[in-house]
Amino acid sequence: MKAVMSMMLGVMTAIGGFVDIGNLVTSGITGARFGMTLTWAVLVGTLGMALFAEMAGRVTAVTRKPIFHVVRERLGVRMSVVNAGASTLLNVLTLAAELGGVSLVLQMVTGISYLIWVPLAGLFAWLVIWRMPFGWMENIFGLLGLGLIVFVVALFRLPTNWPAMWHQAVNPGVPAGQPAPTWWFYAVTLIGACIVPYQVIFFSSGGREEGWTSKSMTEMRVNAFIGFPLGGLLSLAIMAAAVPVLEPAGIQVSHLNQVAVPVAAALGRAGLAIVFVSFFAATFAAAAESGLSSGYSVAQYMGWSWGKRHPPGAAARFHLVCLASVIAATAFTLTTIDPVTVTIFAVVLGAAAVPLTYFPIVIVANDARLMGERVNRRWANAAGTFFMLIMVVVSLASLPLLLLTKAGQ
Amino acid sequence: MTRWDEDEFTANDLLLDRELIDSRGMPAGRVDDLELTVPGPGEPPVLTALLCGPTAFGPRLGGRLGTWWQAIGRRLRPVTDSYPNRIVVELVDHVDRLEITLLTPRENLDSYRFRQWAEEKVIGRIPGSTK
Numbered sequence: 121m122k123a124v125m126s127m128m129l130g131v132m133t134a135i136g137g138f139v140d141i142g143n144l145v146t147s148g149i150t151g152a153r154f155g156m157t158l159t160w161a162v163l164v165g166t167l168g169m170a171l172f173a174e175m176a177g178r179v180t181a182v183t184r185k186p187i188f189h190v191v192r193e194r195l196g197v198r199m200s201v202v203n204a205g206a207s208t209l210l211n212v213l214t215l216a217a218e219l220g221g222v223s224l225v226l227q228m229v230t231g232i233s234y235l236i237w238v239p240l241a242g243l244f245a246w247l248v249i250w251r252m253p254f255g256w257m258e259n260i261f262g263l264l265g266l267g268l269i270v271f272v273v274a275l276f277r278l279p280t281n282w283p284a285m286w287h288q289a290v291n292p293g294v295p296a297g298q299p300a301p302t303w304w305f306y307a308v309t310l311i312g313a314c315i316v317p318y319q320v321i322f323f324s325s326g327g328r329e330e331g332w333t334s335k336s337m338t339e340m341r342v343n344a345f346i347g348f349p350l351g352g353l354l355s356l357a358i359m360a361a362a363v364p365v366l367e368p369a370g371i372q373v374s375h376l377n378q379v380a381v382p383v384a385a386a387l388g389r390a391g392l393a394i395v396f397v398s399f400f401a402a403t404f405a406a407a408a409e410s411g412l413s414s415g416y417s418v419a420q421y422m423g424w425s426w427g428k429r430h431p432p433g434a435a436a437r438f439h440l441v442c443l444a445s446v447i448a449a450t451a452f453t454l455t456t457i458d459p460v461t462v463t464i465f466a467v468v469l470g471a472a473a474v475p476l477t478y479f480p481i482v483i484v485a486n487d488a489r490l491m492g493e494r495v496n497r498r499w500a501n502a503a504g505t506f507f508m509l510i511m512v513v514v515s516l517a518s519l520p521l522l523l524l525t526k527a528g529q
Numbered sequence: 530m531t532r533w534d535e536d537e538f539t540a541n542d543l544l545l546d547r548e549l550i551d552s553r554g555m556p557a558g559r560v561d562d563l564e565l566t567v568p569g570p571g572e573p574p575v576l577t578a579l580l581c582g583p584t585a586f587g588p589r590l591g592g593r594l595g596t597w598w599q600a601i602g603r604r605l606r607p608v609t610d611s612y613p614n615r616i617v618v619e620l621v622d623h624v625d626r627l628e629i630t631l632l633t634p635r636e637n638l639d640s641y642r643f644r645q646w647a648e649e650k651v652i653g654r655i656p657g658s659t660k
Contacts (some may be wrong), residue, residue, distance in 0.1 A: 183627060185548075192546050192559070197589050253656055423548050424644070433658040434555070436648035443651075466611030490626055 127342055133262025134347020135354065136398075138169075140406035141221035141376075142214075142313035142467040143355040144399065145460055148379030149478060149528075150306050151362030152371055154298060159289035159356060161307040162213045165314025166352030172315060172478055174344040175485045175496070175504060176324040181332040181340060182494045183484075186324040187477055194480040197275060203476045204421040208445070210473055211318050211414040214466045215449035219245065220459025221403035222377040229396050235454065242450030245407040249415075249442050252408075254329045254428045261405030267398030271357040274386035278364045285363060299366055305528050306520040312471030314352060318406075318413040320477060325416040329427050334494060361386075374460060414445035464527050472518040474511045482508060482511035531618060534598070534625035543624055544579070550630045557635035561585035564615060578615040579629070581640040587614035607642075614639035 150158045180186045183191075188207075192200040222245075223237035248257055291419065294303045323344075332340060361382035373379060378397070383391040412428075419426035419438040426438035453459065483503050488495045496504065535543065540563060549557040562585040564578040583602020587595045603611045616638060622630045635641055652658050 185627070189548060197546055197561075197586070201590060201594070249656070267591065423556055425556040431659055432652055432655070433648055436652040436658075437644055439652050439658075440647045 127339055129259060130339055130343050131347040131350070132266055133258050136262035136265025136268075136402065137258065137405060137409070138314075138319070138348050138351025139265060139268055139354050139358075140313075140316070140319075141217050141219070141403045141459075141463050142309075142316060142470075143351075144221070144376065144379055144402070145373075145463045146306065146309045146313045146467060147355045147358040148362055148366075148376075149373045150310060151359035152366035152373045154295055154303060154306065155363050155367060156288040156360060157286045157292050157295055158303070158307055158310055159359075160292050161294035161310035162314060162352055162355050162359070164510065165311035166349055166355075168253075168311070168474075168511065169315045169352075170317070170344050170354055171500075171503055171507055172474075173348060174322045174341055175500070176320050176481050177327050177332070177340040177344060178337065178494055179481060179484050180324040180327045181336050182334055182490055182492065183326065183490055186328050186416065186420055187321050187481060190232065190484045191477060191480045192421050194483055200421065204417050206473055207317055207321070207417045208265070208414050208441075210466070210469055211321075211417065212411050212445050212449050212452070213247075213462065213469065214316070214318055215410040215414070215445060216452040217459060217463040217466045218403045218407035219449055220453045220462055221376060222400060222407060223453070225396055225400045225403065226497045226503060228377050228380070229328030234459070235456065239450055241404070241407065242446050242453075244362065245404065245411055246443060246446040247330045248404075248408040249411050249428075249446070250432060250439070254326065257405070258326070261408075265398050265405060267394045268358070268402065268404055270383050270387060270391050270394045270398070271354065271361045274361050274383045274391060275357060278361065278382060279388035280360070280364050285360060294316070297523070301521060302525045302528055303306045304517070305525040306470075308471050308514055308518045308521055309467045309528070310355075312469075312474075314517070315469050315474050315511070316467070317473055317477055318410040318470075319417050321413040322409045323475050325352045325413070325420070330427050339493070344477045347454050376460065379400060411442050411446050411449070414455040415439065415442035439456070461487050461527065465522075468522050468527075471511075472515045475508065475515050478508060478511060531621045532623045534623070543626065544576075544629070547624075548628045549579070550628050551635040551638075552622070552630075552632055553634050555635055557631060557638060558582075558640050560590055560629065562613065576618055578617045579621070580613040580615060581638070583615040584611050608659075616640075 176187050179190060181199045188204060190202055197202060213431060219238055219241045220234070223234035223240040226237040227234040294300045358379065365382040365385050366378065371378060380392060380395045383395045415438045416426060418441045425435045427435060432439045484490060485496045486501065544560055544563060547560050549559060551557040558581050560579045561582065562580040563576060564580055565574040566577040567574045583598050587599025587602060589595070590598055616631065620632050622632045
């Protein structure tokens with residue numbers, strides 16, 4: 121019974137943890153602009169994330185090595201320094217986007233400019249990194265993030281045209297009057313919002329923090345194969361809720377509060393309150409996790425002691441990197457750069473960087489001498505290789521599309 | 530005497546870039562380079578030490594970044610000699626596919642200085658760093 125309960129808790133936190141500022145922004149924008157025609161991109165991204173996380177989690181559970189150990193040992197010192205550097209910069213950019221998201225939510229609630237909230241959000245994210253036990257951090261914010269289910273509820277209260285949305289979802293194509301490159305660009309952002317490098321770094325390093333072994337395989341797989349897809353479903357619900365409300369009104373989403381409008385229209389103040397709490401939890405948890413992930417990647421690359429299971433004094437360099445990342449991201453957000461734009465850039469660059477961490481994990485998951493009987497099965501290799509190809513195409517397409525569409529305008 | 534899990538292997542396979550674990554199970558850095566010594570004329574070289582730290586890591590990175598890394602490392606050293614920190618092979622306990630374990634706690638290694646600095650000058654001064 122206790123095992124079942126803990127597994128359910130794991131799934132629920134995985135659902136809440138899957139959705140962050142990237143999913144909120146990209147789902148809202150695409151639902152309002154393209155209807156459900158980009159459903160396939162969320163499905164591709166979610167499936168890719170589940171496969172990637174399962175492989176990374178399995179490697180960590182069996183070898184006790186999270187992702188950046190493996191990266192340095194497999195790619196060699198030169199290639200992997202590029203990799204660790206790129207990932208860390210990306211984590212800081214994501215952290216800036218999440219801090220912007222947290223502050224925007226607080227602005228919506230209090231009416232006080234988000235810039236006032238940015239330093240406080242940074243300070244509290246750092247305090248969570250510094251002191252809060254790992255399990256608490258995952259559970260509290262993961263469960264609060266589940267409040268996003270109000271988007272599903274809202275769908276049933278809104279004049280949702282289910283057959284038309286289903287038709288769009290199964291017959292994807294560029295909607296009339298929309299430029300094709302922009303549609304493809306947003307497809308890349310949706311995939312990038314689902315397969316986020318920091319989430320995989322966090323998932324595999326978190327497994328080490330919680331002391332996963334080969335026996336934890338079921339728990340880990342349930343999180344990756346049930347929790348993450350349900351999180352992907354929540355992203356789709358956010359997209360779908362925008363269709364009956366924002367699309368007919370011709371509203372182009374350029375601010376986080378517009379993403380919440382469908383719930384306000386369907387469920388009034390109570391719904392809106394739940395949205396604010398879950399937006400806050402989702403972005404705040406992601407802020408702490410992306411900050412930690414900077415520390416994880418640098419410390420694992422260098423072979424320093426890392427993680428929240430040590431007192432900060434025993435993992436001093438790891439905490440130094442986390443602290444520096446939070447300060448850098450806070451400063452970056454305080455430049456008044458639009459947090460929604462930062463989010464778009466973060467997910468696109470994230471999509472471009474996925475092969476850097478995905479490729480070494482596939483290699484190690486195939487190494488029978490390290491993995492023993494937990495080596496990749498044939499289906500896992502077929503699926504893993506297929507997604508590697510997709511991610512290479514996405515990665516190559518992302519930057520040209522970013523420039524061509526001027527970030528989706 | 531060092532225990533080796535495998536009889537025949539390449540440096541890339543089991544030594545270079547591998548994680549070092551000290552005698553108390555704490556991470557103690559990575560193997561940045563190797564020191565091989567020729568014991569006498571005509572004899573094959575033998576492994577005498579694992580090398581760690583920026584002055585070993587920089588040259589392996591190569592390029593401008595490697596030169597910078599090495600230069601920074603050299604300037605921060607307490608001694609003028611730029612030879613990297615050595616972990617003599619006698620201190621190595623066990624080498625396997627996962628990691629390299631040492632016979633000494635990491636506090637005794639020369640490569641420990643940056644950690645000490647980070648702890649004493651920054652992290653240790655923030656309240657709540659010891660629990």
